Structures are given as structure tokens and as C-alpha cells.
Amino acid sequence: MHSDGHWQPLALPDSFSLRSGWLFIQGKVNARQPRGATRLRWQCRQGRWYEQTLPVTRRGTLQELIYLPMGACQLALLPSSEGADCLVEITQTRQMSPIESLWRRLRRVWPFYGRLNAQKRKRLGLSWHLWFTNLPLAYELVGKLRDDRPLHAYEHWLASFDTLQPGDRQMIMHLLTRWDNLPHVCLHLVGEGDTTARQRTLASIETLCYPASHVTLLKPGADKPESEHTAEIWHWAIPLGAEIAPAALFWVAHQLRLTPDTKWIYGDHDLLDDSGKRHSPHFKPDWNETLLHGQNYIGWCALWREQGEPLVPADRVSCHHQWLRLSRQLDAVQIAHIPVLMMHLPNQDQDQDDHCLIANANQVVPSGVTLSPAPHGICRWHWPLPAQLPRVSVVIPTRNGLAHLKPCIDSLVRQTRYPNLEILVMDNQSDEADTLAYLAHAAQEYGVRVIPYDHPFNYSAINNAAVGQASGELICLLNNDTEVMSPSWLEEMVSHLLRPGVGVVGAKLYFGDGRVQHGGDAVGPGGCADHFHAGLTADDPGYQRRAVCAQELSAVTAACLLTHRKLFLSLGGLDDLNLPVAFNDVDYCLRAGEAGWRIVWTPFAELYHHESVSRGKDVTPQQLARAQKELHYMKKRWAKRLKHDPAYNPNLSYDRPDFSLSHAPNVVLPWMK
Structure with a gap:
């Protein structure tokens, strides 16, 4: 059922009219926008109403035990206290025996004692013996950690994490x-x-x-x-x-x-x-x-x-x-x-x-x-370009997808003001006549170099092969489903890349409807790598105006990524063995950072990005297995780095990079060691 913020009645097992007991409720709550608290309410014999917040995981899983008194009635669920549009599916509501309820609560609480260090448990109120002396409280505290909804109540956060006793x-x-x-x-x-x-x-x-x-x-x-x-x-x-x-x-x-x-x-x-x-x-x-x-x-x-x-x-x-x-x-x-x-x-x-x-x-x-004013009070720095502009080789992998490839190349040629440009299209086994005809046209009219890549799809290997044949000092990796929005986008990126110590520069990308698709990448928050500011309107300044201000980040997406050719080659390019499809751009940025280079993201280089249109999403068992393998590699290779992103703050949520408050800040208090 869909919910627009109203209470949804739920059927209560008949046994609760005669006795008290544990209610087990199971289902899925998927929100299309940031979700508020998911709540359950019921009425008792005295006519009083009671409410309890139900934790819902990031995947929308709802599995919760609630103790109901005898005579409880009029059970109802509020999927989101903030009125978010939710798709709710309750698959089970049943009374659970005391023994089974005890086991389920212990099974939820115990893993958190192993997952959290002693200091973090103490800050959260989870003393080492709480699971034994006060299991209901331990279950409630762990539930707050399990709940994926953003934490916005600052006064509650202060009381828990910023009050000196x-x-x-x-x-x-x-x-x-x-x-x-x-x-x-x-x-x-x-x-x-x-x-x-x-x-x-x-x-x-x-x-x-x-x-x-x-x-x-x-x-x-x-x-x-x-x-x-x-x-x-x-x-x-x-x-x-x-x-x-x-x-x-x-x-x-x-x-x-x-x-x-x-x-x-x-x-x-x-x-x-x-x-x-x-x-x-x-x-x-x-x-x-x-x-x-x-x-x-x-x-x-x-x-x-x-x-x-x-x-x-x-x-x-x-x-x-x-x-x-x-x-x-x-x-x-x-x-x-x-x-x-x-x-x-x-x-x-x-x-x-x-x-x-x-x-x-x-x-x-x-x-x-030189400096100039930018929206939201930002001061924009214009870095100088040399009189002799370095050659930029733009690498565009593609397989068919003419509907997006044509706007990409046309906008690149017609709207980009930067003059010293080379365009390389890596044709990964295109077999549609209209695509092949357009590639021939682009080669003749625009001087585009079309290079056949007659091997199975491997994004890293395709780009590595292209860089090997590129003539530019600088390399721009560009997806075939992007479109140039501003004529100065490449000048802006090059000017940052030529600053001392800068090794990679990324752009601000938008969905076709104008919302932000990419504002740089967080590494760690969100599980592995995730985009900052995704879904914001174009003019939204974001957290502390960071969606509209140039800054250094841990990584940027290769949908539009500029780097030095020498650096790319010295680092071995993208990892085509362990990361053939996903995370290769993040891994490249992390290796560049590990070597002492800075990664800069600028909002003043703007392009549309329709996101993986030509390749599609991972749906087959083979694709899903490959995706899991790549994720596992990243978590192992960058285990330490994923625990702290210098461009993020440990007081903010690491469940998602949305700058909401953390339910468990990763700040060590020296006096509590």
C-alpha cells in the first residue's frame, strides 16, 4: 500500500484481546524521499493511546518486537512522521512466545557488542552488562542504531554526545x-x-x-x-x-x-x-x-x-x-x-x-x-591558464546508444570553448547501423578518432587502452551519456588541474530534470562510495554551501574526470583486473591521493549525466556476482580509508553521505580511554 503520511490500520491477532504479549511485526517500508520516524500506535482499555518508534533499516526492512498490554486495540502504522510518500508492505503480524521474543532480542543486541568498541558503547549507553540487566533498554538503544532515518533533532544529539558530566x-x-x-x-x-x-x-x-x-x-x-x-x-x-x-x-x-x-x-x-x-x-x-x-x-x-x-x-x-x-x-x-x-x-x-x-x-x-562573486555568497577563484594550453584527450567509451552518444559528442564539439582538444571514441562492439553511421560522420566532420575495442565490456580496460593511444598531456574520461552545459567547463577543470599538487579534477553533474546527480564522491559514508548532494535542486547550496563551492574530496566520478596522462600511466591506470566495471574511478582517486596528489571537485564545470544509460543496471546473476566481488575488493583494499573520509566529519552519519547527524559519532574521547 502507498502512504502519504497518514496512519494505516493494522489487524491485531485475536489473542491480544485476552492477554498481553509480544507482537512481532515484519514488512518493508520504502520511501521515495527522506523518511521521518516510522511509528506504531495502539489504544488500551483505559482509552489511552500509546506510540512507539519502529526502526527501519537502510534497505527498508522492518522487523520489530513490541510488548502490548492486555486489551490493546486499534493498531495503526505511520510509515513516516514527516509525510514522505512510502510504499509499505506488512508481511506478518503475530504474537510471539516469551522464549522466542527473548531469543530474537538477544540475537539483535549481541552483534552490536562485538561491532562497537567499548567507548562507543559507553557513549551510547550500552554498558557491558546491559543486555543481561536491562534487555528492553538494550534492545531500544540498538534499535536507534538500526534505524536508517536521518537524525535531525539536534538537542537530542547534544544531550547524548556533547554534554560533559x-x-x-x-x-x-x-x-x-x-x-x-x-x-x-x-x-x-x-x-x-x-x-x-x-x-x-x-x-x-x-x-x-x-x-x-x-x-x-x-x-x-x-x-x-x-x-x-x-x-x-x-x-x-x-x-x-x-x-x-x-x-x-x-x-x-x-x-x-x-x-x-x-x-x-x-x-x-x-x-x-x-x-x-x-x-x-x-x-x-x-x-x-x-x-x-x-x-x-x-x-x-x-x-x-x-x-x-x-x-x-x-x-x-x-x-x-x-x-x-x-x-x-x-x-x-x-x-x-x-x-x-x-x-x-x-x-x-x-x-x-x-x-x-x-x-x-x-x-x-x-x-x-582573479576573484568574482558566485551564488550563495561564494567567492569564486579563477586560476590562470598558460598561454600555451595543454592538449586534452577526451576519452568516450560507447556501445551503440546513439540517442545519448550523439548529444554527447555534438555538445562537446559545439559548446566547448577549450581549443586544444582531441576526442577519442572507444567503440566497444557497436552493431547498430545508425550508431556506426554517426561514428563515421563524427570522424569525418569533427575529426573524432574512433578506436575499435573488440573485447567484452571492461570499463577500466577500455579507458586504459584509450589513454595508451592518446596524444594529450591531460586525459578527460567522459561517459557517453553526458552533455556539456557550460562552454567554459573544460577551462575550469584544466585551471584546477594545473594548480600545484592537484592530480584529479571532477565536475558537477545533473540529471536530465536538473537535479544534482554528482557533487563529488564520499568514500566510507554510504558503505563504500556514494555521491554527495545527489537529488538536490540545481540552486540548492547543500550542507554548509558545499554543493556550490569548489573543494578537495576523496574521489570524483569518471563520468567526467580530468587527470594528468603521466600520473594515469604511473599509477597503472584504472584497475581492470579487480574493478572492471564499478569503483575503478574511486580506486584511482584514492591511489592518487595515497601518492600525495589532491583531488578537486568544482561546481563551475557543469554537465548533464543520464547515468549508465548505455550499459544499463546490474540485473543478471553474473552481473550481481561481479558487483559483489568489486565491492568486496574495495572494502578489503581500502578498509582503513573507508573508516574516515577527510572531506566528511565523523559526527555525521556514515550510513549515507547526506550530512545528517550520526546516531553513533566516531569521535574518541581521550578521557574515556
Whole structure:
């Protein structure tokens, strides 16, 4: 049955009218859009209504036990509390014996004790003995982890994962007394604020879990601090009205024990409304220079170590300039991100317009770079191109599929402004007359090189063969079901690829209806590799404006991927042995990253992508077996890498890369080890 957000009545076994017991409910709940909570309700003899949330897995599986009292009636199911259109199929509702219900609950709870480490279990409330002393609670807690719906209730997340208990404070202070060479931190109060704002900031400083002897507070207009250890002083500009999290400086000290050569540390932050309530968390990626170019994603939540008198930013523009200045002075290994909410900023200090960076930016912008405003307050950087443009070889594998191949090649030839272009079509056994006729036409009219590939389909091998015959310094892998949208798409990608240290560049791809198909790839969130921002409308800025800002990512799709030919060959190309069809682009990007190269995604290179139209989906047993084999290889080859994507945040869901809050954040608390 289809549901549009209304309660659906369910038949209750007759036995429940006479006695209480365990109800087992089984079925499928498939939502066509983000799903809210799936709930079950019933009425008791006293006329009171009861509700219980039912966990539904990512595959839509519903298998839940609910204890119903005697006389329960009017059973009903709400597939989605947010009114999402769902296809619901309830296959079974039956009463279950106490012994069977006990076994089913234990069988669900026990695996989580092996899957989660001790600290994560503790943070979730799953003490080692809970399955024995309070099985109903353990079953409920595990159910929350099992539930695939996005977690949006920030206040609940804070209560579970960002609240310091008295015991936490004691353990933090105990650790600090044992650590030598604690960093000295100078807090610079900046900006304007009324008495209430000032008191809010000062009160948060007084509650810091950190020795007061290692903190210097400088108010506006105060003299600069003098110290014998000036080089060891860490500076933090705090706008009036902001609050510092109690454990923030503990995290700084801990980070410096891990990476003592660090000179710049930034953390996550959230916002405060007028009543002081926290909202809108900014969970940031690890160091991402390209993202910082387009927007001040770091904000005010950063400390830096500087020799001599520091340059202390006084407003958001000078703050952005300060971080850009540091990014040019420091190596990436000297910059650390702490994935912890270290600061709470008042709403008015979270200006989302970074266009103001354009003024007076000469000191922080590399030579030849020009800036221009882009939508949603993004500052777009235009990287210079050399006078002699490098040749780009565009590789397009195809097998028939004229309906998409023709718009692909026609748009590539007619709309691409980049002049030094070579087009290679790898013909993988096309046998349709109209396709063969068009390929002959494209070769004659456009100078397209059509290269026969008379072997079974192997996407990696096809592209490797093409690169072996390409004449360009740069290689653009392009699907045959793409269409060029903007004439400057290739200039944009080439300009990024020619930046120092950049090895791969990806584009922003759209479905035919204008929704986003690819905003870069997450590696780990979603199970293995999955697209960021899939399904967004074209003008949606996405999480923290990351759908509209150039940035560094772990991987991009080979539906439109630009790389250096020398790098491609040195890495052995795409893995045609282990990854003949899927994940070969992700694997290539990860190997490039492993070799020290950066992968950049830009939203200013735009194409349509109709996604695997010519090859189709995996449906046969052989195709499904091959897909499973490729997935298994990726999970084994990149096991460690899949646990943490530097472009994502461990406080966000790893069930899917949608930037929703995690039900089980993967952040280790040092005082709980």
C-alpha cells in the first residue's frame, strides 16, 4: 500500500484481546524521499493511546518486537512522521512466545557488542552488562542504531554526545595535571557587543576545563602580553557574545600531544539563538584549502601559533584573510582539525556572504588568480591558464546508444570553448547501423578518432587502452551519456588541474530534470562510495554551501574526470583486473591521493549525466556476482580509508553521505580511554 503520511490500520491477532504479549511485526517500508520516524500506535482499555518508534533499516526492512498490554486495540502504522510518500508492505503480524521474543532480542543486541568498541558503547549507553540487566533498554538503544532515518533533532544529539558530566570534568582535569608542557593560550576578545554578550563570553571562559595559569585573556584595547615563551603562545580571536566549549582547550592540548609540530588548529562550531539555545552545527571537513578559498568554512573557531606579535582578526573579512595567509605559510601537515564542537557563535556572527573577500585580497591571493562573486555568497577563484594550453584527450567509451552518444559528442564539439582538444571514441562492439553511421560522420566532420575495442565490456580496460593511444598531456574520461552545459567547463577543470599538487579534477553533474546527480564522491559514508548532494535542486547550496563551492574530496566520478596522462600511466591506470566495471574511478582517486596528489571537485564545470544509460543496471546473476566481488575488493583494499573520509566529519552519519547527524559519532574521547 502507498502512504502519504497518514496512519494505516493494522489487524491485531485475536489473542491480544485476552492477554498481553509480544507482537512481532515484519514488512518493508520504502520511501521515495527522506523518511521521518516510522511509528506504531495502539489504544488500551483505559482509552489511552500509546506510540512507539519502529526502526527501519537502510534497505527498508522492518522487523520489530513490541510488548502490548492486555486489551490493546486499534493498531495503526505511520510509515513516516514527516509525510514522505512510502510504499509499505506488512508481511506478518503475530504474537510471539516469551522464549522466542527473548531469543530474537538477544540475537539483535549481541552483534552490536562485538561491532562497537567499548567507548562507543559507553557513549551510547550500552554498558557491558546491559543486555543481561536491562534487555528492553538494550534492545531500544540498538534499535536507534538500526534505524536508517536521518537524525535531525539536534538537542537530542547534544544531550547524548556533547554534554560533559561532572565525572568527565574530573577525568579531564586529572589528565591535564599529568601532561607536561601544556600550551599557553591567549584569548583575544574582538568585535562589539553589549553587556550581556560580554558576560556570556566571560562566563564560558571561567568554566573552561583548563588551568587558569595557562590562559591569558585580552580585552579590546588591552596591552599585548609579554612572555618568555612568546613562540609557544597560541592565539584565539573570540567575538563578543560567543561561548567557548568547556573542553575546548583540553582538545587543543590533546591534539598537540598527537601532532606537536602543528601550528594551526581549528574545530567545529554551532550557533546560538537570542535565547542562548544551540542550533545549526557546522561539522567541518579536515583541512581543505580549496574550500577555504571559496568560503571561510573555518569561521572563528581556530587557534594559531605565531612568532612575535600576532595579527589578530577583528571581523569576518580579516578573519578569512588571516586563514588564507596562514594557508600559504604552512604545510598541510602543520594544520589540524579537531572534529569537536569547540565554540558556539551568536547568529549575527555567522554571515554567509564571502563576497567581501574580493576587496583588498591581493595579499592573500596567488599571482594570476582573479576573484568574482558566485551564488550563495561564494567567492569564486579563477586560476590562470598558460598561454600555451595543454592538449586534452577526451576519452568516450560507447556501445551503440546513439540517442545519448550523439548529444554527447555534438555538445562537446559545439559548446566547448577549450581549443586544444582531441576526442577519442572507444567503440566497444557497436552493431547498430545508425550508431556506426554517426561514428563515421563524427570522424569525418569533427575529426573524432574512433578506436575499435573488440573485447567484452571492461570499463577500466577500455579507458586504459584509450589513454595508451592518446596524444594529450591531460586525459578527460567522459561517459557517453553526458552533455556539456557550460562552454567554459573544460577551462575550469584544466585551471584546477594545473594548480600545484592537484592530480584529479571532477565536475558537477545533473540529471536530465536538473537535479544534482554528482557533487563529488564520499568514500566510507554510504558503505563504500556514494555521491554527495545527489537529488538536490540545481540552486540548492547543500550542507554548509558545499554543493556550490569548489573543494578537495576523496574521489570524483569518471563520468567526467580530468587527470594528468603521466600520473594515469604511473599509477597503472584504472584497475581492470579487480574493478572492471564499478569503483575503478574511486580506486584511482584514492591511489592518487595515497601518492600525495589532491583531488578537486568544482561546481563551475557543469554537465548533464543520464547515468549508465548505455550499459544499463546490474540485473543478471553474473552481473550481481561481479558487483559483489568489486565491492568486496574495495572494502578489503581500502578498509582503513573507508573508516574516515577527510572531506566528511565523523559526527555525521556514515550510513549515507547526506550530512545528517550520526546516531553513533566516531569521535574518541581521550578521557574515556
